[in-house]
Amino acid sequence: MNMYDSPEREAKLDQKATKISARNVQVYYGETHALKDVSVDIQDKTVTAFIGPSGCGKSTFLRCINRMNDTIDSCRVEGTILLEGEDIYDRRVDPVQLRAKVGMVFQKPNPFPKSIYDNVAYGPRIHGLARNKAELDDIVERALRRGAIWNEVKDRLQSPGTGLSGGQQQRLCIARAVATEPEVLLMDEPCSALDPIATAQVEELIDELRQDYSVVIVTHSMQQAARVSQKTAFFHLGNLVEFGDTDQIFTRPQDSRTESYITGRIG
Amino acid sequence: MTDLTASPANAAAPRPSSLLTLDARTKRRNAAEARFRMMGAIAVAIAVLALVGLLVSILGNGLSSFRQTHVTLEVFLDPAKLDKAGDRDPAKIAKVTTFGYAPLIQAAMQTAIEKAGATTEGVNAKQAAGLISDEAAATLRRFVMAHPERIGETLSFPMLANGRVDGYFKGRVTMESAALDRNISPEQLQLADKLRAAGVIEMKFNWGLFTAPDASDTRPEAAGLGVAILGSAYMMLIVLVLALPIGVAASIYLEEFAPKNRWTDLIEVNISNLAAVPSIVFGILGLAVFINFVGLPQSAPIVGGLVLTLMTLPTIIIATRAALKAVPPSIRDAALGVGASKMQSIMHHVLPLAAPGILTGTIIGLAQALGETAPLLLIGMVAFVREYPGAPPEGFFDPASALPVQVYNWTQRGDPAFIERASGAIIVLLIFLMAMNIIAIILRRRFERRW
Structure with a gap:
C-alpha cells in the first residue's frame, strides 16, 4: 500500500465486495451545507468507523445511508448512494424497505416500552418474516443470541425492555436491529451512554457481527475505532478528510488534519 | 494552607472566615427564599379556603335535598269514583282526571289521622289533604291507569308531602x-308534627331527585333531575363519539404529517384561539347552523352535543398534540429504524405512549362540556321538559334538559324549595365531574403502570 492510495483505489485492491458506494454526497440543513462532497465505498463484512469532532457530519452521513434524514423537513440530500448497485435515493425506493435492509442502532439505547420479546419481534412482525408463533420465537431467540444477550434475558422475555440496564438495553437494541435480517448495520455512537464494561461487551459483539454484516459505526472514541474497525473515515467540518485502513489512519495518517485530530490537537 | 486563602482570586471577593456564621448576602438570599415560600403557602391556603367555603355552602344548602318527606297512606281505590261503569275499560278510566282522585286522597288522609289519634283543630279535610303534594293525585292516577284490575282494593301508597311540609321538617x-x-x-304544621310522631309522615331518601322529571313552580317537591341527567348523558355520548376521534385524528395529522407552512401555522393559531372563544358564541353558532340552517329540532341533545363537540375539540386537540409532542423522538427513530412506516410508528408506539395524556385531555374536555350552560340556553335546552327523551338514537332528537341548565332553571324559580333542589343538582353535577376525573386518573394509572 503506498502513500497515495485513493479510497477508490484501495476499495478495488480489497478482496471484499463493496456494499455501499457513495458518490459526491451533499447534505444541506436549510441553508447550512452540512456534508460536502463525500465519496466513500463501504465493504461487506467489515467494520467501518467514522470519526471526527462533534458537528463534522459523520452522523449526518450515517443517517443518509438508511434515509433517516427524510424525517427532518429541512434536510436535503444530493449525490448518489448505491446499496449493492441500487440508488437508495431513487424515487421508486420506499425508505421502509430500505430500512429493513439497513438496520440502525442509536446513540441512546431506545427500547420500546414493551416486553423484551415484543421489542425484538416487532421488526419481523411488521415485515411478515414469520409465518407462525414458533417461527417468530425462533427469530427472536436467534436475534437475542446474536445480540449476546440471550443468556441474560431468556427467563424473562415478557418483562419490559426498559427495565434492563443500559448496556443490556443497547444489546437488546442491536438484537432488535438484527432481527429483521439486515445487510448493513448502522451504529450511531452505540457506546457513548454505556460504562466501560458494557462498552467492552458491545464492542465484542460488533466484532462478531462482522461475520454476517457490513457494520458502520460512528464513534467519538478513537480507541474504540482502533479496536473494532478495519476501515476508518475521518470527517472534519463536513468534509471526508481521509479514508483508509484503520491501522494506516492511526499510525500513518496522510492528512495533517487527521494527524492533529488523532493526536488530540483539534477536536 | 494559609497562602491558599490569601490568593489574589479569593481576595477579590471576600469570603466569610467561618462557615458557622452567615454573611449578609447569604442571609438576604435565605430571607428572600423564606418570603417566597410563605407567599406560596398563603396562596395555597386562600385557594383551599375558597374551595372549602364553596363546598360548605353547596353541601349546607343542597344535602337536605337528598332526603324527602313522604306520607304513607292507605288509599281505597273506590270503584264508584274511578270506574262508574264497572267494566274496567281503560278509555273510561282515563276520563277521570287527577281532580277525580283528590277525594280518594282526602278520605285516606282522614282515615290516617283517625288511626293516629291526632286532633285536627282548625284544619278541615281539604286542608289536611293539603299536606300532601298535588303530584300525589297524578302518581295515583298513573298507577290506576297501569293496573286497572286493582280498582276496589285498599293499597298503601307512599306519597310526596307538600313542599312546605317538607321545608318545615x-x-x-x-x-x-x-x-x-x-x-x-301553623295548624297544618301542627297536624304534620302529630302525623310524623305517629309514623305516617317520614323522611326517606329522595330517589325522585334522580329519576323524576322537572315539575311546575307549585310542586318543587316533585321536581327531579331525571330528564336533565339523561339529556346530559346523551350529550356526553355524542361529544365523546364525535370529539375524540376527530380531535385525535386532527392532532395526529397536524403534529406528525402536516407540512410546516403558513397554512398549518394559521390553523394552529386558530385552534388555540377557538379554545378561548366564549362558549355562548358556540351557542349562537349552533342556533344559526344546526337549528336554523340544518333544521335539527330545538332542545334536542343532538344539537347540544354537536355544539359542545365544537367547543371541546380545541381542548382535545391541544391536549393530544402536547401528549404526542411529549413522546420521546428516540421511540419514533427506533420504530423507523427497524423499518416501520410512519403510520406504523405512530399507531404502534407513539399513540399508546400518548394515550394517558390524550385520555386526560379528553376527560377534561368532557367535564368542561358537562358543566357548560351558556350555549345550551341558546339552543333551547332551557325549556321546561317533562317528557323523557326516548332511547338512542331516536332519543337524541327528542327534547331534553341538561344538568347545568336545570340548575340555572331552578335558581330562577320563586319557591325557596327550588333553591334547595338547585344546590342538590349542583352536588349531583359535582359528583358526576368527580367520577369522570377519578375514571381519568384510574385509566392514566393503568396505562402508565404497564411499564
Whole structure:
C-alpha cells in the first residue's frame, strides 16, 4: 500500500465486495451545507468507523445511508448512494424497505416500552418474516443470541425492555436491529451512554457481527475505532478528510488534519 | 494552607472566615427564599379556603335535598269514583282526571289521622289533604291507569308531602313564616308534627331527585333531575363519539404529517384561539347552523352535543398534540429504524405512549362540556321538559334538559324549595365531574403502570 492510495483505489485492491458506494454526497440543513462532497465505498463484512469532532457530519452521513434524514423537513440530500448497485435515493425506493435492509442502532439505547420479546419481534412482525408463533420465537431467540444477550434475558422475555440496564438495553437494541435480517448495520455512537464494561461487551459483539454484516459505526472514541474497525473515515467540518485502513489512519495518517485530530490537537 | 486563602482570586471577593456564621448576602438570599415560600403557602391556603367555603355552602344548602318527606297512606281505590261503569275499560278510566282522585286522597288522609289519634283543630279535610303534594293525585292516577284490575282494593301508597311540609321538617319553613303563608297554616304544621310522631309522615331518601322529571313552580317537591341527567348523558355520548376521534385524528395529522407552512401555522393559531372563544358564541353558532340552517329540532341533545363537540375539540386537540409532542423522538427513530412506516410508528408506539395524556385531555374536555350552560340556553335546552327523551338514537332528537341548565332553571324559580333542589343538582353535577376525573386518573394509572 503506498502513500497515495485513493479510497477508490484501495476499495478495488480489497478482496471484499463493496456494499455501499457513495458518490459526491451533499447534505444541506436549510441553508447550512452540512456534508460536502463525500465519496466513500463501504465493504461487506467489515467494520467501518467514522470519526471526527462533534458537528463534522459523520452522523449526518450515517443517517443518509438508511434515509433517516427524510424525517427532518429541512434536510436535503444530493449525490448518489448505491446499496449493492441500487440508488437508495431513487424515487421508486420506499425508505421502509430500505430500512429493513439497513438496520440502525442509536446513540441512546431506545427500547420500546414493551416486553423484551415484543421489542425484538416487532421488526419481523411488521415485515411478515414469520409465518407462525414458533417461527417468530425462533427469530427472536436467534436475534437475542446474536445480540449476546440471550443468556441474560431468556427467563424473562415478557418483562419490559426498559427495565434492563443500559448496556443490556443497547444489546437488546442491536438484537432488535438484527432481527429483521439486515445487510448493513448502522451504529450511531452505540457506546457513548454505556460504562466501560458494557462498552467492552458491545464492542465484542460488533466484532462478531462482522461475520454476517457490513457494520458502520460512528464513534467519538478513537480507541474504540482502533479496536473494532478495519476501515476508518475521518470527517472534519463536513468534509471526508481521509479514508483508509484503520491501522494506516492511526499510525500513518496522510492528512495533517487527521494527524492533529488523532493526536488530540483539534477536536 | 494559609497562602491558599490569601490568593489574589479569593481576595477579590471576600469570603466569610467561618462557615458557622452567615454573611449578609447569604442571609438576604435565605430571607428572600423564606418570603417566597410563605407567599406560596398563603396562596395555597386562600385557594383551599375558597374551595372549602364553596363546598360548605353547596353541601349546607343542597344535602337536605337528598332526603324527602313522604306520607304513607292507605288509599281505597273506590270503584264508584274511578270506574262508574264497572267494566274496567281503560278509555273510561282515563276520563277521570287527577281532580277525580283528590277525594280518594282526602278520605285516606282522614282515615290516617283517625288511626293516629291526632286532633285536627282548625284544619278541615281539604286542608289536611293539603299536606300532601298535588303530584300525589297524578302518581295515583298513573298507577290506576297501569293496573286497572286493582280498582276496589285498599293499597298503601307512599306519597310526596307538600313542599312546605317538607321545608318545615328541614327547618326552612317555621310556624312564623307559615302564619304569613297562604299555602300553609301553623295548624297544618301542627297536624304534620302529630302525623310524623305517629309514623305516617317520614323522611326517606329522595330517589325522585334522580329519576323524576322537572315539575311546575307549585310542586318543587316533585321536581327531579331525571330528564336533565339523561339529556346530559346523551350529550356526553355524542361529544365523546364525535370529539375524540376527530380531535385525535386532527392532532395526529397536524403534529406528525402536516407540512410546516403558513397554512398549518394559521390553523394552529386558530385552534388555540377557538379554545378561548366564549362558549355562548358556540351557542349562537349552533342556533344559526344546526337549528336554523340544518333544521335539527330545538332542545334536542343532538344539537347540544354537536355544539359542545365544537367547543371541546380545541381542548382535545391541544391536549393530544402536547401528549404526542411529549413522546420521546428516540421511540419514533427506533420504530423507523427497524423499518416501520410512519403510520406504523405512530399507531404502534407513539399513540399508546400518548394515550394517558390524550385520555386526560379528553376527560377534561368532557367535564368542561358537562358543566357548560351558556350555549345550551341558546339552543333551547332551557325549556321546561317533562317528557323523557326516548332511547338512542331516536332519543337524541327528542327534547331534553341538561344538568347545568336545570340548575340555572331552578335558581330562577320563586319557591325557596327550588333553591334547595338547585344546590342538590349542583352536588349531583359535582359528583358526576368527580367520577369522570377519578375514571381519568384510574385509566392514566393503568396505562402508565404497564411499564
